[in-house]
Amino acid sequence: xxxxxxxxxxxxxxxxxxxxxxxxxxxxxxxxxxxxxxxxxxxxxxxxxxxxxxxxxxxxxxxxxxxxxxxxxxxxxxxxxxxxxxxxxxxxxxxxxxxxxxxxxxxxxxxxxxxxxxxxxxxxxxxxxxxxxxxxxxxxxxxxxxxxxxxxxxxxxxxxxxxxxxxxxxxxxxxxxxxxxxxxxxxxxxxxxxxxxxxxxxxxxxxxxxxxxxxxxxxxxxxxxxxxxxxxxxxxxxxxxxxxxxxxxxxxxxxxxxxxxxxxxxxxxxxxxxxxxxxxxxxxxxxxxxxxxxxxxxxxxxxxxxxxxxxxxxxxxxxxxxxxxxxxxxxxxxxxxxxxxxxxxxxxxxxxxxxxx
Amino acid sequence: xxxxxxxxxxxxxxxxxxxxxxxxxxxxxxxxxxxxxxxxxxxxxxxxxxxxxxxxxxxxxxxxxxxxxxxxxxxxxxxxxxxxxxxxxxxxxxxxxxxxxxxxxxxxxxxxxxxxxxxxxxxxxxx
Amino acid sequence: xxxxxxxxxxxxxxxxxxxxxxxxxxxxxxxxxxxxxxxxxxxxxxxxxxxxxxxxxxxxxxxxxxxxxxxxxxxxxxxxxxxxxxxxxxxxxxxxxxxxxxxxxxxxxxxxxxxxxxxxxxxxxxxxxxxxxxxxxxxxxxxxxxxxxxxxxxxxxxxxxxxxxxxxxxxxxxxxxxxxxxxxxxxxxxxxxxxxxxxxxxxxxxxxxxxxxxxxxxxxxxxxxxxxxxxxxxxxxxxxxxxxxxxxxxxxxxxxxxxxxxxxxxxxxxxxxxxxxxxxxxxxxxxxxxxxxxxxxxxxxxxxxxxxxxxxxxxxxxxxxxxxxxxxxxxxxxxxxxxxxxxxxxxxxxxxxxxxxxxxxxxxxxxxxxxxxxxxxxxxxxxxxxxxxxxxxxxxxxxxxxxxxxxxxxxxxxxxxxxxxxxxxxxxxxxxxxxxxxxxxxxxxxxxxxxxxxxxxxxxxxxxxxxx
Numbered sequence: 001x002x003x004x005x006x007x008x009x010x011x012x013x014x015x016x017x018x019x020x021x022x023x024x025x026x027x028x029x030x031x032x033x034x035x036x037x038x039x040x041x042x043x044x045x046x047x048x049x050x051x052x053x054x055x056x057x058x059x060x061x062x063x064x065x066x067x068x069x070x071x072x073x074x075x076x077x078x079x080x081x082x083x084x085x086x087x088x089x090x091x092x093x094x095x096x097x098x099x100x101x102x103x104x105x106x107x108x109x110x111x112x113x114x115x116x117x118x119x120x121x122x123x124x125x126x127x128x129x130x131x132x133x134x135x136x137x138x139x140x141x142x143x144x145x146x147x148x149x150x151x152x153x154x155x156x157x158x159x160x161x162x163x164x165x166x167x168x169x170x171x172x173x174x175x176x177x178x179x180x181x182x183x184x185x186x187x188x189x190x191x192x193x194x195x196x197x198x199x200x201x202x203x204x205x206x207x208x209x210x211x212x213x214x215x216x217x218x219x220x221x222x223x224x225x226x227x228x229x230x231x232x233x234x235x236x237x238x239x240x241x242x243x244x245x246x247x248x249x250x251x252x253x254x255x256x257x258x259x260x261x262x263x264x265x266x267x268x269x270x271x272x273x274x275x276x277x278x279x280x281x282x283x284x285x286x287x288x289x290x291x292x293x294x295x296x297x298x299x300x301x302x303x304x305x306x307x308x309x310x311x312x313x314x315x316x317x318x319x320x321x322x323x324x325x326x327x328x329x330x331x332x333x334x335x336x337x338x339x340x341x342x343x344x345x346x347x348x349x350x351x352x353x354x355x356x357x
Numbered sequence: 358x359x360x361x362x363x364x365x366x367x368x369x370x371x372x373x374x375x376x377x378x379x380x381x382x383x384x385x386x387x388x389x390x391x392x393x394x395x396x397x398x399x400x401x402x403x404x405x406x407x408x409x410x411x412x413x414x415x416x417x418x419x420x421x422x423x424x425x426x427x428x429x430x431x432x433x434x435x436x437x438x439x440x441x442x443x444x445x446x447x448x449x450x451x452x453x454x455x456x457x458x459x460x461x462x463x464x465x466x467x468x469x470x471x472x473x474x475x476x477x478x479x480x481x482x483x484x
Numbered sequence: 485x486x487x488x489x490x491x492x493x494x495x496x497x498x499x500x501x502x503x504x505x506x507x508x509x510x511x512x513x514x515x516x517x518x519x520x521x522x523x524x525x526x527x528x529x530x531x532x533x534x535x536x537x538x539x540x541x542x543x544x545x546x547x548x549x550x551x552x553x554x555x556x557x558x559x560x561x562x563x564x565x566x567x568x569x570x571x572x573x574x575x576x577x578x579x580x581x582x583x584x585x586x587x588x589x590x591x592x593x594x595x596x597x598x599x600x601x602x603x604x605x606x607x608x609x610x611x612x613x614x615x616x617x618x619x620x621x622x623x624x625x626x627x628x629x630x631x632x633x634x635x636x637x638x639x640x641x642x643x644x645x646x647x648x649x650x651x652x653x654x655x656x657x658x659x660x661x662x663x664x665x666x667x668x669x670x671x672x673x674x675x676x677x678x679x680x681x682x683x684x685x686x687x688x689x690x691x692x693x694x695x696x697x698x699x700x701x702x703x704x705x706x707x708x709x710x711x712x713x714x715x716x717x718x719x720x721x722x723x724x725x726x727x728x729x730x731x732x733x734x735x736x737x738x739x740x741x742x743x744x745x746x747x748x749x750x751x752x753x754x755x756x757x758x759x760x761x762x763x764x765x766x767x768x769x770x771x772x773x774x775x776x777x778x779x780x781x782x783x784x785x786x787x788x789x790x791x792x793x794x795x796x797x798x799x800x801x802x803x804x805x806x807x808x809x810x811x812x813x814x815x816x817x818x819x820x821x822x823x824x825x826x827x828x829x830x831x832x833x834x835x836x837x838x839x840x841x842x843x844x845x846x847x848x849x850x851x852x853x854x855x856x857x858x859x860x861x862x863x864x865x866x867x868x869x870x871x872x873x874x875x876x877x878x879x880x881x882x883x884x885x886x887x888x889x890x891x892x893x894x895x896x897x898x899x900x901x902x903x904x905x906x907x908x909x910x911x912x913x914x915x916x917x918x919x920x921x922x923x924x925x926x927x928x929x930x931x932x933x934x935x936x937x938x939x940x941x942x943x944x945x946x947x948x949x950x951x952x
Contacts, residue, residue, distance in 0.1 A: 006868075008496070008497050008500065009496075009867060009868055012500045012504075012871050012872070012875050013871045013874070013875075015504060015875055015878075015879075016871065016874040016878040016879075019875070019879050019881070019882040020878055022882055023878070023881050023882045023885045026882070026888075026889050027885060027908065029889060030885075030888060030889050030892045030904070030908075033889075033892045033893060033896075034892060034896070034901070034904060037892075037896060052375055053379070056375065056379040056380070057379075059376055059379075059380070059469055060379070060380050060383060060469055060470075081372060084372050085372060085376065087466065088370070088372070088373050088376075088465060088466050088467075089376075089467060089468070089469065090466040090467070090468055091468035091469075091471070092468065092469075092470065093468065093469050093470075118526070119527075120526045120527075120528075123526075123527075150672055151527060180674070181673065183670075183671035183672070183674075185541045185671060186671065301601070301603045304601070305601075333601070336599070336601040337601045339601075340598075340599050340600050340601045343598055343599050347596075347598070347616055347618070347621070348621070350618065351618070351621050395692065395693065417660060417695065418566070418692065418693050419693075420566060
């Protein structure tokens with residue numbers, strides 16, 4: 001190709017050639033990926049066919065005396081099946097699966113896998129060690145738990161809780177309070193597994209916490225349905241920090257704190273008023289009916305909504321009482337909201353009746 | 358004519374399905390396995406009733422509660438014992454299971470021996 | 485004569501450079517998406533494990549705007565009621581349908597009117613009534629006067645109860661775990677403001693009861709081209725932008741948003757054609773102006789499937805509409821362009837869109853025409869012309885192939901070898917006419933936008949595959 005000495009065209013031409021070659025390379029890579037995918041799927045099918053009967057037999061209590069050797073190529077597929085079964089079963093079946101893993105030397109293998117760089121291997125290893133209750137893996141798992149990668153660290157934390165709930169609770173609770181970026185749903189799921197030790201740790205930490213950590217700690221307490229002593233909540237309810245007050249209002253559950261809650265009904269921040277209305281619905285007495293009715297005319301939709309719900313849920317207000325209340329309301333927004341909540345309650349009872357019918 | 362008790366297993370998780378089938382066949386039951394809600398509906402409408410139904414709640418396409426309703430609506434299946442497998446965190450589901458017409462429920466993760474014991478109770482009374 | 489040559493040389497050089505930059509830019513985006521995909525692939529192992537809900541996942545309000553959807557709305561809503569998620573509500577907005585959409589809903593779901601205290605956070609057309617389903621307590625239907633999709637979504641936002649909302653098209657086909665997957669980023673990062681799901685082509689797939697039962701390739705050539713086009717341009721390109729927080733588009737077919745963020749920027753804009761893109765660009769602009777930390781991400785898993793147009797006329801109208809939407813979205817948010825705190829969206833993504841998507845059709849069509857005319861009139865040599873075609877088409881094929889490679893690396897949803905082969909052939913053919921045709925349509929869209937002509941939406945001939 002003679003470009004008449006034009007360098008631009010020459011450059012363009014070689015770009016085109018490069019594109020062509022790269023395309024061919026990509027095509028070959030696609031083929032390679034597909035072939036290796038097929039191979040992986042075949043290996044998995046073979047591994048399952050070979051090991052499933054053995055694991056199933058163990059699950060029903062009939063562990064075979066002789067176990068075949070686990071080939072290196074089968075290892076990951078086997079562990080994946082093993083972890084899946086462990087997550088679906090409990091009791092003697094779980095113990096039998098642990099026994100097999102021990103006999104195959106997989107506890108050693110899993111500890112080694114924790115140190116490798118491949119993420120899949122680390123994740124599976126953490127899960128396996130958690131089910132095995134392998135105490136020796138504790139320091140390694142602790143290291144993983146401190147890493148930035150959220151999936152990896154949360155999986156490691158789950159394993160730590162499985163192995164030793166008490167020790168894990170002492171380590172985890174302050175950690176979860178610190179790490180605000182971890183979603184409550186993950187945190188709560190793990191802490192629920194840790195059980196009662198967490199409650200003790202949390203209650204012990206609360207008085208000494210810095211103000212900015214309080215909301216998070218209170219949220220955790222709410223998620224775990226922990227009953228915190230009234231005195232520690234009283235201080236939180238009187239705080240100037242909106243986040244602290246709302247978090248505390250969410251867990252208030254004792255009539256001892258009625259006055260503290262009533263004091264917040266008129267707060268300027270609507271989120272505080274909403275939570276105060278809800279709290280009063282839980283712990284209020286007959287004198288609070290008027291206070292809640294006053295909130296029905298609040299300028300914020302959510303405050304009106306929760307106040308109406310709180311009123312409807314009060315055990316001593318029966319339907320006729322609520323209807324009479326509704327008729328007496330002068331504010332249009334208040335009347336609308338109460339009508340909606342009453343209709344919602346009707347719909348809910350209708351549904352419940354339908355399901356038991 | 359040996360009456361081998363027949364069990365219908367409706368479970369979409371392939372590994373658990375294998376475990377259940379293995380367990381039940383080992384006990385001498387004849388197992389039919391169906392992997393999703395649509396196939397289960399078709400089976401309920403088109404096939405004779407088994408001696409027991411083991412039914413998962415979370416199924417693709419049609420969920421377990423609807424299947425129970427379907428079972429109770431079929432004449433030949435009306436009295437078939439139905440045991441439902443429900444997940445741990447949904448307490449509502451266990452109440453719903455019994456309200457929908459199931460005879461018993463088992464919470465996942467489950468103990469295989471406990472499952473077999475509950476099954477045997479219903480199969481003994483059926484025989 | 486000399487200046488003539490100079491001009492020709494310059495234009496030739498310019499056109500070549502443009503094509504190389506355009507394809508190079510997209511290749512770079514595909515490269516950027518590699519890391520995210522690699523990580524995704526490693527988590528695949530955990531996907532199959534039995535999932536336990538803590539019950540504390542953020543609840544979501546799913547908003548479904550519906551206009552004249554009587555054929556498929558019942559199946560769609562039923563399938564959305566089966567999503568595996570711990571807590572969510574479904575709000576269907578009947579946008580003044582002229583057909584029996586509302587009647588179908590009333591009948592199938594036992595709707596009864598409900599005295600709801602409607603909350604006007606965003607102004608919309610008037611609401612006629614709000615219904616609640618007696619069969620499914622988390623289903624509500626809003627009946628309102630016609631106002632368009634943006635208006636319907638705003639009405640849905642007004643009525644929604646939960647902090648997150650999910651905008652879905654009435655004909656989107658979801659999977660049971662779609663909602664789980666597309667809300668994952670919100671759990672990972674508390675500053676997340678919006679996430680978008682990948683849209684895949686449902687043509688050729690088996691659909692039953694509103695769910696996808698088996699993946700397949702379409703037979704229709706237009707649909708086939710679109711499969712590869714989506715992989716090339718809409719999938720990994722967006723993932724690349726998402727990796728650097730510069731994503732400017734979330735498809736209206738499936739996306740999740742933080743409600744208070746959307747309300748704080750004013751909700752959807754109702755007199756726009758591309759309301760989905762316009763909202764995202766506006767979110768970038770205003771949140772950056774306020775210096776509020778935020779993230780907008782893309783979830784690459786195949787979570788949403790939609791039926792692509794299979795005939796020329798509908799496809800053409802769709803592409804014209806998309807280009808107009810793009811132009812309007814960019815035009816309404818000039819404030820983002822090279823703005824002080826613009827970051828990646830203001831300094832990279834917006835200019836990229838401007839240069840290669842908005843202005844692109846003009847330069848591309850112009851370039852092709854220039855080359856062809858110049859060659860035919862002998863102004864440029866055979867070498868120049870053939871080199872140009874070689875580069876333009878060659879780079880295009882490379883880009884399409886990279887899309888296919890990324891798909892194979894990550895989700896490989898087309899399991900059969902024959903399908904992979906068919907896709908390979910389409911990768912080649914796509915660049916020999918389809919892509920150029922697309923550019924021509926986009927040019928028409930640009931022209932129409934510039935002259936503000938009223939375009940008809942073009943009702944797509946529906947095959948009713950959701951009716952099964």
